[in-house]
Amino acid sequence: MNGDELAGVVDLFGGLTRAELHDALAELAFKRGEDFDRDAADEDVAAALRAYALVAVEAADERVLVPGPVAFPELPERASDLPHIMDVEPRDVPRDDLASAVRSRLEDEAADADPGSDRARYLVDVTYDAEAWAPVDLGDVRASLTED
Known part of the structure; x- marks a missing residue:
């Protein structure tokens, strides 16, 4: 799937x-x-x-x-x-929790990604999507992914 x-x-x-x-x-x-x-x-x-x-x-x-x-x-x-x-109650996850989770994960991945690599370029794209998805500013993460 x-x-x-x-x-x-x-x-x-x-x-x-x-x-x-x-x-x-x-x-x-x-x-x-x-x-x-x-x-x-x-x-x-x-x-x-x-x-x-x-x-x-x-x-x-x-x-x-x-x-x-x-x-x-x-x-x-x-x-x-x-x-x-299914016996599952609907959940409402606060947008701030989503923002924190994605920021934390992107920061961790950015620390391990080689700037300019395919993965780093993909993660840069994800930062833009994430900013539209949740209340988060990821400019610093983007910068770390594009440093030479």
């Missing part, structure tokens, strides 16, 4: 823990008559996190995944029934 589809699933609830997301993906697989491959789901989630299609945030004393700044959430086939199937 691609990052936008994963973002669509978590967006149905405002955010999901990783276990809840696994349950949702297992339900989707069942509804489609497919087998749920937990390892493949973990790889898809990891890719979505790396791409910033999903962001992990601490909210109400639990770590939840929310649609990230580069996501264009889309519902996978048969996903619209998930809120009626």
Whole structure:
């Protein structure tokens, strides 16, 4: 499943823990008559996190995944029934918490990225998306990613 589809699933609830997301993906697989491959789901989630299609945030004393700044959430086939199937209350993650989470992660990645590398250029793009997505100024992070 691609990052936008994963973002669509978590967006149905405002955010999901990783276990809840696994349950949702297992339900989707069942509804489609497919087998749920937990390892493949973990790889898809990891890719979505790396791409910033999903962001992990601490909210109400639990770590939840929310649609990230580069996501264009889309519902996978048969996903619209998930809120009626799953016993998960909708979450409302404050925008300031999202801003803090993405800033922290981008700062960590910027510290390890080689300025001018493909990853650094990608992260620069993410900083612009993040500024439109949450109340955060990432000019300093951008500068650290483009230093020569």
